[in-house]
Amino acid sequence: MTDHPNGEGAGMPPLARLLSFIDKPHNVTRVFYLLLAVCIALGLSDFLYHKHAYFAVEEFPAIYGIFGFIAYVTVIFLAKGLRLIIKRPEDYYEPFAIDTEDERAAGSDPEATGGKPHA
């Protein structure tokens, strides 16, 4: 694919080249709107069939979608709050933990370069 932004498409596996369109920001936006459209369609589809519900609240259109959205955002924000309390430097448990060790010791390919060494 010659229109790849970095011009490195030729070196990629064919399968990867198929997907490389998402490297372009405007394509990401397109995917986002596609997802939005699918979601709206799914929400509207609640009017098209008889919902077999355990609870009365389930009858509300797109209730699962709304619930999912809210639950997701809540989880993320609670987790961000939690992080404020529990976050510690990576070497907190050193030397009795693997967190700052070179992860390649776990049996990586000899050619692996590893992540950035711990500061």
Add this chain to the structure above:
Amino acid sequence: MTDANALLLALAIPAIAMFLIAASGSRPNIRDGISVAASIATFAVVLRLLESIIAGARPSVTLVEVMPGLVINFSIEPLGMLFATVASGLWIVTAIYSIGYMRGAHEKKQTRFYICFALAIAAALAIAFSGNLFTLFIFYEVLTLSTYPLVAHKETPEARAGARVYLGILMTTSILFLLVAVIWTWSLTGTMEFRAGGILEGNIDPVFVPFLLALFAFGIGKAALMPFHRWLPAAMVAPTPVSALLHAVAVVKAGVFTMLKVGTYIFGIGFLGRTGASEWLVWLAAATILIASIVALTKDDLKARLAYSTVSQLSYITLGMALANQMGVVGGAMHIVMHAMGKITLFMCAGAIYVAAHKTKVSELDGLGRKMPLTFIAFAIASFSIIGLPPFGGAWSKWYLLLSAADAGQLVIIGVLMLSSLLNVAYLLSIPARAFFSPPKDQMAHSLGAAALPSKGWEEAPLFCLVPICLTALGCIVLFFAVGGIYEYLLSIPISPETAP
């Protein structure tokens, strides 16, 4: 050969071997050959006796009557037979191991070493077969004295100091407490004979039972009950085969064997259970188990760590007696076997590490597993057994001790035994784990750990050291599967007159 003759023969072979060893002192190969041959012959005779005992025979021989009522008598019952089998069986292993170790470590005065060794075994067998307290006491002291030169073998100031502590504590406790207890028992009952179901019931005011028990428990210093345990770590200055046989098998096991024997045949387990006289001993043994384990955790010297582990494990057996029920005796006696097999392996490994790599500290062992894989695999297997993990022998003795604690309604003791297992994991298993999986200290800079190191050749100890280690390690596994027979055998220990077979 009658059973009685076999009994005397079992005692005589090591005694005669002493003289032969002394006579052949100038020819090391013959001397060491005699030592091994004597051990095999002794074991063969002991096995022959074991067969008779299983078949129900109870041979008894009276040697001399010192004064009326004071006789040197040997009688065999299941418990003593068990101890004799363990001691003589592991003597073979140690005799072979000693050859490799003593030569490999260039120890001096090896003839004296082998003489005292044979004497110690003879004394241990005499303790095992002794038919009364008097005989037991005499050979108990003989064992102490005969092992003194072994402990002081290196003749360095440290060795002499350690041996002094060893002799000091064992002699002091035995004379101050054990002798008094023996005499007290004699004056109460008029006999010193070991009898099924005990001799004290009906002859002693129950109020005094705990005190008499205390005299026995502390008097038997070889059982290393706290606070009289210091001799055991002090004696670790001895050459490793000595530590292996005498401090994993003969001496310490003579102590706990005496403890079990006194509990079973002098007090009577039923009597102890009914009077609750041993309740305090349960707690003291439990405390010893935990404290010694914690101390072991802090020791960097390999043999000192093993010594404290022994102190802790011996109290399992004392605990089994003190819980005063049949499962306790079964568990305690079984632990004599299981612990002997495991601990002798550990000590022999420690010796092999010393001979091959000249390392004595736990912290120096990092990465050594790659050079001495068999030694450290054996170490790991023995550790598993002592921790009480299946499929290794120690799991069963722990199982019966737990059953005993459950029978006695002692939930806390169950907790102590559980905690002890975890402590054992921490102080024992860390040794082979570090040896195999920790990068060597001088190569810490290597970012990828030991996995990336080129593996070098093996640098194991001499074969004479290695083979016994592998045999006993294998024994730890075999004992797990062979436990059914041992259990049946141990049930034949008469617990109280009603249950005597």
Add this chain to the structure above:
Amino acid sequence: MPEIGTPALVYMIAALVVPFVRPAMLRQLLLLAVPVLGLLTFWQLPYGTYGAFNLMNMHIGLMRLDALSYVFGLIFSLAAFLALLYAWHVRDTVQQVATLLYAGAGLGAVFAADLVTLFVFWEGTALASVFLIWARRTEGAYATGMRYLIVQVGSGVILLAGIVLFYRETGSIAFSRMDLESPATWAIFLAFGIKCAFPLLHNWLQDAYPAATITGTVTLSAFTTKLAVYALARGFPGTELLIYIGATMTLFPVFFAAVENNLRRVLAYSLNNQLGFMVVGVGIGTPLALNGTVAHAFCHILYKALLFMSVGAVMYRTGTSKASELGGLYKSMPLTMIFCVVGAMSISAFPLFSGFISKSLILSASADTGHYFVWLALVVASVGVLEHSGIKIPYFTFFAHDAGHRVKEAPFHMLLAMGITAALCIGLGVFPSLLYGILPYAVDYTPYTVTHVVTQLQLLLFAGLAFAVLIRTGLYPAEIRSVNLDFDWTYRRLLPAIIGALRHVIVGTWRFGVRITMGRVDRFVAGIYRAHGPQGPLARTWPTGSMVLWIAVLLGMTLVLAYI
């Protein structure tokens, strides 16, 4: 296949043989043959108890084959095969032997008909598995392995204590349904709970799994915890307490996983959360719920292994599993990416993927039995699963910002292992009857109704939309290198601090006591010496008394010196 009591035997024998097999290729083939042979030993056997004998008055039964153990035996064999295939490149004998022993012990435990056999194999899984962690051979892995082992052996000894008490109470060691009513059953329950990573007992999992080797973690993920789920399903079905424990388990790991940087630790939290679903199923205890637990364990082993395999493959090629160090890998490892996405969609329970057909059973069971709040918790947890396993893992590994790794695709054997696992995940999702047919109870359940499919898709896609919104607005928490505290802080930091302080106090007191005593003794001796020594006034008048006193002093000194 001859009857040999327990399939564990096949693994044990193989573990003894494997170290001596050369060349490497032959050894690999032998390794792969072991799970197949193991499976053949019970594949066609009629249900019943095999390898029964009497040991010291206890009725031992090595293999109880029934509907419940059969499913677990099947999936454990499959997991062992896949893990060994994935580890084809590993030449480390320690790991190969440990994998065999571990899988064998897992199978042995699942088939155990009595508690003693269960205990033996229970400890076996603990012992064998720790080598997969130590095999990393670093200081950190050693320490982590030690912590892991102590927790696992701790579970074993608690189980042992429970068994002993249970044996004394009932006179039987049969492993069957128990009630939480005595110390014995509580101890057994606690032992199961530790291995099952109940809340507050869970840290060993998140601690140890990221520390194991790449292939080791794949193996670890399959057996230990699912063995615990099996044990709970066998011993404590319908125990109400489990419902609440399980519900908690599904929820709390979600938050930790969201902010965790090490992706294998994210997966460990995710594993914990999935176990929660199974524990809820056991707690409800109806046939539908138990079916759900078994089905979920079956599917979970596969997709969790798949996720660990894909992250492992990335780690194999790049040398890191930290989200902050990864990104953009779809360009280099597109096949791995696809397998990872299959795993992610399975765990998130997208229709046509395996998680959908198993998780629904548990959710339906909880709603059917009127546990509405539990049901709600499970739905929230499902969103959480999507967050950390469904989106976070693939997104930060293969997409997000390009971290610049230009590596080769995963090795062929890894791709093969992942491919088979992915095919199974989809296959089970598309043909649920394959799995439903082997569940312990007869199933009358249709996962694919319009309502169920549409509502599930709504839940997942709207949540995905929320992720997209948060990412585009920059509100999504950034991946940063850090360690996050969890309950393990209490025993990794607090407890050592307390012990250190205690030790300080005890040693100080001891030294002080010794100094005081020695000082007293010295003064005492000096005093006696003044009075009874050669120049002392008493020496002349009472030589005998002096002798006695000297001896007493010497004896006393000997004692003191001997004991200090």
